[in-house]
Amino acid sequence: MKFKVFTYIGAYIIVSAIIQLTSGGFPMHALAFPVNIAAAMVWTGILYLLHHKRGDTEWMKVLAGGDCSILALVLFIVGCLVLGFVPQQSTDTYSLWSRLGVFHFTTSWIFIAILLLLMTNLTLVVLRHRSTDKWCQYRFLLNHIGLWLVLFALFFGAPDTHKYRIMAYKNIPERMGYDVDAQPALLDFGLTLRSFHVDYYRNGTPSSYKAEVMVNHSPATIEVNTPYTVSWKEKIYLVGYDVESGNQSPYCIFESVVQPWNYLILLGIVGMALGALLLFIHGSNKHRAGEEVNDVVE
Amino acid sequence: MLLSAVGAALAWRPRSKRCWSTVLTLGAIAVLVSFVGALWFSLQRPPLRTMGETRLWYSLFSIIVGLIIYRHWHFRWILSFTTVLSAVFCIINIIHPELHDRSMMPALQSAWFVPHVAVYMLAYAIMGCAVITAVASLIKQQTALLHTTDNLIYIGVALITFGILSGAVWAKQAWGDYWSWDPKETWAAITWAIYMIYIHIRQTHASWHKTACLLVIIGFLGLQMCWYGFSYLSTSQQSVHSYSQIQ
Numbered sequence: 001m002k003f004k005v006f007t008y009i010g011a012y013i014i015v016s017a018i019i020q021l022t023s024g025g026f027p028m029h030a031l032a033f034p035v036n037i038a039a040a041m042v043w044t045g046i047l048y049l050l051h052h053k054r055g056d057t058e059w060m061k062v063l064a065g066g067d068c069s070i071l072a073l074v075l076f077i078v079g080c081l082v083l084g085f086v087p088q089q090s091t092d093t094y095s096l097w098s099r100l101g102v103f104h105f106t107t108s109w110i111f112i113a114i115l116l117l118l119m120t121n122l123t124l125v126v127l128r129h130r131s132t133d134k135w136c137q138y139r140f141l142l143n144h145i146g147l148w149l150v151l152f153a154l155f156f157g158a159p160d161t162h163k164y165r166i167m168a169y170k171n172i173p174e175r176m177g178y179d180v181d182a183q184p185a186l187l188d189f190g191l192t193l194r195s196f197h198v199d200y201y202r203n204g205t206p207s208s209y210k211a212e213v214m215v216n217h218s219p220a221t222i223e224v225n226t227p228y229t230v231s232w233k234e235k236i237y238l239v240g241y242d243v244e245s246g247n248q249s250p251y252c253i254f255e256s257v258v259q260p261w262n263y264l265i266l267l268g269i270v271g272m273a274l275g276a277l278l279l280f281i282h283g284s285n286k287h288r289a290g291e292e293v294n295d296v297v298e
Numbered sequence: 299m300l301l302s303a304v305g306a307a308l309a310w311r312p313r314s315k316r317c318w319s320t321v322l323t324l325g326a327i328a329v330l331v332s333f334v335g336a337l338w339f340s341l342q343r344p345p346l347r348t349m350g351e352t353r354l355w356y357s358l359f360s361i362i363v364g365l366i367i368y369r370h371w372h373f374r375w376i377l378s379f380t381t382v383l384s385a386v387f388c389i390i391n392i393i394h395p396e397l398h399d400r401s402m403m404p405a406l407q408s409a410w411f412v413p414h415v416a417v418y419m420l421a422y423a424i425m426g427c428a429v430i431t432a433v434a435s436l437i438k439q440q441t442a443l444l445h446t447t448d449n450l451i452y453i454g455v456a457l458i459t460f461g462i463l464s465g466a467v468w469a470k471q472a473w474g475d476y477w478s479w480d481p482k483e484t485w486a487a488i489t490w491a492i493y494m495i496y497i498h499i500r501q502t503h504a505s506w507h508k509t510a511c512l513l514v515i516i517g518f519l520g521l522q523m524c525w526y527g528f529s530y531l532s533t534s535q536q537s538v539h540s541y542s543q544i545q
Contacts, residue, residue: 066502073495080488083479084523087533106479154477163474201401208404224404225472237474257474265476269463276463280456284448284500 016113064124146271157261359423410468489520
C-alpha cells in the first residue's frame with residue numbers, strides 16, 4: 001500500500017478532527033432541503049468534472065484506487081468501533097473525547113469525513129470502472145451503485161428525516177406531535193384513537209396489540225410491523241400504550257416518520273440485493289496468474 | 299452428533315468407503331432437521347428467537363455446509379472440524395437448557411423474521427467453515443485452500459448482505475428507520491466491512507495471503523460480537539434487539 005495514500009487520507013482525517021474540536025459537531029440541520037440537494041449536486045458534479053479533467057493526476061488516482069477503498073473501509077470500521085464500544089448521548093461536554101464527538105459520533109465531523117471519503121471513493125471507482133466480462137460488470141455496478149445510493153440517500157437525506165411522537169387519547173382528535181427535542185409541531189393530519197386491543201400469551205406477555213384510529217376522517221388499523229401510510233413520504237407507527245391498563249389503556253403513543261428520501265434508499269437496497277445475488281451465484285469466479293488452483297492435497 | 303462423527307471418521311477411509319461418510323452425515327442432518335421441525339411444530343412459532351434456538355440452527359447449517367464443501371472440494375478433514383463446531387453448540391444447549399415457550403414479542407411477528415435470522419445463521423456457519431479453511435491455508439501454505447476460502451467468503455458475504463438488507467427493510471416497517479446505528483446494527487456493519495476488506499485485498503493484493511487469512515479470523519470474531527458478544531457491552535442497553543440477549 002502506497003505511503004502517499006496514508007499521507008493524504010491521514011491529513012484529511014486530522015483536518016476533520018481539528019474542525020470538530022474548534023466548531024463542535026456537524027450542523028446536520030443546516031443541510032436540510034434544499035441545501036442538501038444543492039450540496040449533493042455540487043459534490044457529484046465536482047467529482048465528475050475532476051474525473052474527466054484531472055483523472056490522470058496522482059491524487060485522483062489515489063482517491064479512486066483500491067488502496068483508498070481499503071483504507072476508507074478500515075476508517076469506517078474504526079468509526080463503527082467507537083459507536084459499538086462507547087455509549088452515545090453522554091452528558092459529558094468538557095473532556096477531550098467529548099469535544100472530539102465520540103459521544104455523538106454519528107454527527108461528528110470525523111465520522112462525516114469518513115463517510116464522505118467512502119462515498120467519494122465509491123463514486124470515482126464507479127466512474128473509472130471498466131470490465132470486459134458482462135456479468136462481472138453487472139455485479140460490480142449493482143453492488144457499488146447500490147451501496148452508493150444507500151449511503152448517499154441516508155447521508156444527504158438525514159436532515160430531511162423527521163419524527164414526531166403523538167400522544168392520542170381515546171376519541172380526542174390530536175394534531176400536535178413532538179420532535180426528538182420535545183418541541184411541539186403541527187401535524188399534516190388529524191389523528192383520533194377510536195379503540196385499542198391487546199392480546200396476551202398465557203405467561204402474561206403481549207402477543208399482539210393494535211389501535212383502531214381515524215386519520216383525516218379515514219378509518220385505519222395500526223399495529224406493530226403494520227404502519228399506516230399517510231403519504232409517499234410519511235407513515236404512522238404504533239409505539240406504545242399504557243401497559244398497566246392493557247385493553248383499557250386510555251391512550252396510545254404513535255410516531256409519525258417523515259422520510260422523503262425513502263424510495264432512493266429502497267432503490268439502493270434493491271441494487272445491493274441484486275448485486276449480492278450475483279455474488280452468491282458467481283462466487284469469487286477467478287483464477288489468478290501464478291497461483292496453482294489444482295494443488296488440493298487431501 | 300454420533301452419526302456426524304462416524305461420518306467424519308469414515309471420510310478418512312479409502313475412497314470405496316467414503317460414500318458412507320456422506321450417507322451418515324446426511325443422516326445426522328435429517329435427525330437435526332427433524333428435531334428443529336418438531337420444535338417449530340411444538341412451539342407454534344419459528345424456533346429462532348432465543349440464543350439456544352439460534353445455536354441449534356448454527357449446528358445444523360455447519361454440518362450442511364461441511365458436507366457441501368466435502369462433496370465439492372473433497373477436503374476429507376472438513377467434516378471433522380464441522381462436526382466439532384456443530385457438537386460444541388449442541389453441547390452448550392445441553393449444558394444450558396432453556397425453557398422454551400410459545401411467546402414471541404409483537405415486533406418479531408413479521409414475514410422478515412425467518413429469512414432474516416435463517417440467512418444470518420447460514421452465513422455464520424459458512425464463515426465458520428471459512429475460518430477452518432483459512433487457518434488450514436496458513437498452516438499448510440496451500441493457495442488452493444485460500445481459493446476455497448474465497449468462494450466461501452463470497453457466498454457468506456452475499457448472505458450477510460441479504461441479512462443486513464432484510465433487517466433494514468424490516469426495521470423500516472417496524473420502527474420507521476432503515477438504519478439507526480443500534481449496537482447490533484453497528485456490529486453487523488463492522489463485520490460486513492471486514493469481509494469487504496478481505497474481498498478488496500484479494501482483488502488488489504493477491505499475494506497478501508496471511509493478511510487475508512487473518513481478516514477471515516477477525517471477521518468471524520466480528521460475527522460473534524454481532525450474534526451475542528454485543529450484549530456484554532454497556533452500549534447494548536441502548537439496543538432495541540433486547541430479545542436476543544444471552545439466555
